[in-house]
Amino acid sequence: MQFNQFYRGDGPVISFEVFPPQTDEGTTRLLDRLPRLKELGPSFITVTYGALGSTQSRTTRIASTIKNKLGFETAHHLTCVGAGPKEIERLLERIAGEGIDNIVALRGDPPRGSEEFRPVPGGYRYACDLVAHIRRFGNFGIAVAGYPEKHLEAPDFQTDLGHLKNKVEAGADLVITQLFYDNRLFFRFVEHCREQGIDKPIVPGLLPILSVGQIKRITGMCGATLPAPLLEQLENAGADEDEVHRIGVEHTARQAVELLESGVAGIHFYVLNRYFHIAEIMEAIRPALKERATSRVKA
Secondary structure, eight states, rough: OOOOTTTSSSSEEEEEOOOSSSSSSHHHHHHHHHHHHTOOOOSSEEEEEEEOOHHHHHHHHHHHHIIIOOOOOOOEEEEEETHHHHHHHHHHHHHHHHOOOOOEEEEEOTTTTSSSOOOHHHHHHHHHHHHHHHHHOOOOEEEEOTTTTTTTTTTTHHHHHHHHHHHHHTOOOOEEEOOSSSSSHHHHHHHHHTTTTOSOOOOOOOEOOHHHHHHHEEEEHHOOOOOOOHHHHHHTTTOOOOHHHHHHHHHHHHHHHHHHHTSSSSEEOOTOSSHHHHHHHHHHHHHHHHHHHHHHHHO
């Protein structure tokens, strides 16, 4: 089942994202946890891609397990990093051979130790080129990334919107956003996208806060901002892990409910291979999900 089939109806579509651990032990723990994540009711689970690293093959293994052992839909991430067109073609053949129907196509980050993205000789510099290659290969649903606060490397917001439009015009079916903690940023982003003629579903990506250090590090790396009141709450919690957990879960749940009430096509949760925090969030948003379902039936 491809992305455009998921988002054909009124929604909302809930999806999760996991990443391939770097060790066999971590991979085993994730594989054991996947059935429990499935029970929370997402429509599909995406698996990130460790380009150039040892996790590359684990991405395919985990995505294949989700699709072929759990009988559940998945999406395999793919990047331009470290792969030219021929290698990408082989990767696409391998992914298709596992029965996986969807790909999240990304340019990818520069390899560790590099400040600038450099394609391999003959490789792709931009995600839109990767999208076009996947579309030529055929038979995949394609999602791309959108940045409510612009990509960290983009000179300005308008330029970044132009890059997103290029990806959509190259063949993307779906836009999943980078994490954000102020819904006003998402609503503004969607408005600007529509003004640019980007008409594909735009799905907000939400990352629950697990620790103060973690979220400062992640937002610093990707250029996302933390609203001052939220940051103050977290800093006041200090080393109280239970309080930080409560703040993180409650904030993400409030974000999700407001987004659902606004009529978003779905929500994509970056679950960081955890279970309990996303289980609490899903429980908190059940009434909003039921309300959307009820409204859809009445309509």
